[in-house]
Amino acid sequence: MIFFIDTAEIEEIKELYNWGIIDGVTTNPSLIAKSGGDQKKIITEIAQIVDGPISAEVIATDYEGMIKEGAELSKIHQNVVIKVPMTVDGLKATYWFNKNKIRTNVTLVFSANQALLAAKNGASYISPFIGRLDDIGQTGMELIKEIKIMFDHYQYSTKILAASIRSTQHAKDVALAGCDVATMPPKIIKQLIKHPLTDIGLEKFLADYKNSL
Numbered sequence: 001m002i003f004f005i006d007t008a009e010i011e012e013i014k015e016l017y018n019w020g021i022i023d024g025v026t027t028n029p030s031l032i033a034k035s036g037g038d039q040k041k042i043i044t045e046i047a048q049i050v051d052g053p054i055s056a057e058v059i060a061t062d063y064e065g066m067i068k069e070g071a072e073l074s075k076i077h078q079n080v081v082i083k084v085p086m087t088v089d090g091l092k093a094t095y096w097f098n099k100n101k102i103r104t105n106v107t108l109v110f111s112a113n114q115a116l117l118a119a120k121n122g123a124s125y126i127s128p129f130i131g132r133l134d135d136i137g138q139t140g141m142e143l144i145k146e147i148k149i150m151f152d153h154y155q156y157s158t159k160i161l162a163a164s165i166r167s168t169q170h171a172k173d174v175a176l177a178g179c180d181v182a183t184m185p186p187k188i189i190k191q192l193i194k195h196p197l198t199d200i201g202l203e204k205f206l207a208d209y210k211n212s213l
Contacts, residue, residue: 001175004182013025
């Protein structure tokens with residue numbers, strides 16, 4: 001499974017990219033605002049660190065605005081993927097970007113029907129928000145499974161990018177479901193490496209070695 005880090009914080013990206021497990025980055029307006037930086041500047045900095053897809057989201061909600069913003073963002077670096085919302089205008093923009101060989105990530109996907117339409121219009125990635133579905137009593141993992149069956153059946157090249165991952169259990173479940181990509185905040189990625197028995201085992205090994213001297 002491909003790992004993306006979901007943040008716009010440059011130092012966090014540098015730290016985890018050096019681990020060797022990060023394949024790309026996803027950002028959104030909220031993360032950009034939280035970082036306190038300018039979107040184009042931040043995306044440029046990320047592209048100098050990470051050799052992989054970088055999702056940069058348009059702010060516009062209308063078709064013309066999305067095309068204008070997306071075209072500009074795509075000029076920053078060849079790895080930039082334009083993130084558009086799952087709306088009528090977003091679908092139209094996805095079609096235009098696909099025809100013009102600009103990769104897209106259709107975000108805020110909450111149903112298999114939405115995923116189908118995005119794939120139909122040539123989305124490079126679709127981002128189902130599993131955590132937000134769980135928040136309202138639905139099951140995010142069921143959506144991932146439905147989309148995978150659908151995409152496999154029609155052999156769509158669109159990749160399933162699991163988003164809104166809230167726990168290490170979510171991370172494991174999307175991997176078991178055969179998800180193409182998971183984007184996770186730094187906190188969750190760091191939690192994946194931890195297990196109490198690993199810590200206990202390491203302490204015992206070190207203690208035994210010290211006693212043997």
